[in-house]
Amino acid sequence: MPESPSTPTPALSDPVAARIATAFGLGRVLSCRRITQGLMNPNWQLTTEAGSYAIKQLQDRPPETVRDNHRVLPKLAAQGLPVPLPYTTDHGDTLLRVGDDWYTASAWLPGTHLNGHDLTPNACEALGDLTGRLHNALAAALPGAPNRLLDNPTTVHEAQARLERFARATGGGAGDDFDELAGAEIRQRQALLHRIACQQPPPLKVEPAGWTHGDLQPLNLLIEPVTGHVTAILDWDRLDVRGYGTEVVRTATIWFTHPSTGALDLDRVAAFIRGYRTQRLITDTQLLDAAHRRWWQLATGTWQLRLHYDQHDHGCDHLLFSDARLLRWWLVHTEAVNTALTTASTSAR
Structure with missing residues (x-):
């Protein structure tokens, strides 16, 4: 994913970032920065000892809809489409609830946003x-x-x-x-x-x-x-x-x-x-x-x-x-x- 500008202070708190990393099996958190590009859902780049990951907080669609859409992505990847595959928790869910908020995680992918x-x-x-x-x-x-x-x-x-x-x-x-x-x-x-x-x-x-x-x-x-x-x-x-x-x-x-x-x-x-x-x-x-x-x-x-x-x-x-x-x-x-x-x-x- 692109190197986007970030806010000086990450909007994702350290405890929440650590909980997300643990739930999705991403490893110990080293850093977390807010991605300012985008219009609807907040996104962060989470870097751990195992690598970099994209974290999204759901604000624009209900969890049920997002889960249904996540089920489609492996089928598209199997046909050669470049799509990010969601990680799952120990419970097999592609979403994690922390308080009143829902989060997803996927690999941090190469490339940039162009016009x-x-x-x-x-x-x-x-x-x-x-x-x-x-x-x-x-x-x-x-x-x-x-x-x-x-x-x-x-x-x-x-x-x-x-x-x-x-x-x-x-x-x-x-x-x-x-x-x-x-x-x-x-x-x-x-x-x-x-x-x-x-x-x-x-x-x-x-x-x-x-x-x-x-x-x-x-x-x-x-x-x-x-x-x-x-x-x-x-x-x-x-x-x-x-x-x-x-x-x-x-x-x-x-x-x-x-x-x-x-x-x-x-x-x-x-x-x-x-x-x-x-x-x-x-x-x-x-x-x-x-x-x-x-x-x-x-x-x-x-x-x-x-x-x-x-x-x-x-x-x-x-x-x-x-x-x-x-x-x-x-x-x-x-x-x-x-x-x-x-x-x-x-x-x-």
Whole structure:
């Protein structure tokens, strides 16, 4: 795993670190440091006399869900996918409860977190290929999933109601810097939704569908920086059945969006799609529908505001504004995006 910045004082106390090491059979603790990269669950690098380990505290999913997901990982590893295998306690559990908190442990894996602009075109294509192989492996490892799945997009009325509620939460500009910026973004989004209401995607059973990772973003992949080879696919908390196009388009737009301008690197997007299509069949029509639904989610999404104002979690505040930049760029360059998504062959191996 990457050498990430850490806080001066580890957030994991020495007694808790020692208890985790003992329960999972990791050896005597030498050091423990907090990993500051990541958005949801706290993570630490635990170094013992036996080696280095990744420790995660669960905050975003219930223990039962995490246990179920852990059972899938050995099946994926057996198919050659680079996944971290969870350690088990003496009781055979992949989770440990300490007080009110739950923890998992796995090996500390090599690689670093890269952004899309760090990847060569060949590495972008390889990332798409890996995503396709992952979908194939999940289909083989998990019970049969429906090939079609109903997508019922957020309506303009629903989105406007949520935006209005959060507009009141910003305090009318009387709050902090985030309140001011969020208030301005909410007003712009309300006006935009009024203009694009006629472009709302219809409810539809999207296909093809199946088991997906759910969050193949840069912080959940470790990559060897010289070769661009993915060394680990992390964070399986969102494993679920979705449209394959949903995951493919979301992954491409997260990886290959310029952080400052919101512009998509369309050459890299095309390479990613080309790689995916070497592994799985997906038509131009299905990709374009997934893209339409993706930008509609950007236009109607309020999840960052919900985290900030309802859950007092500010870790994803910046994503409100990066999503807004991508949305506005995409609306101007829709035809170019669609071309990038449909230039590769649809034939699969």
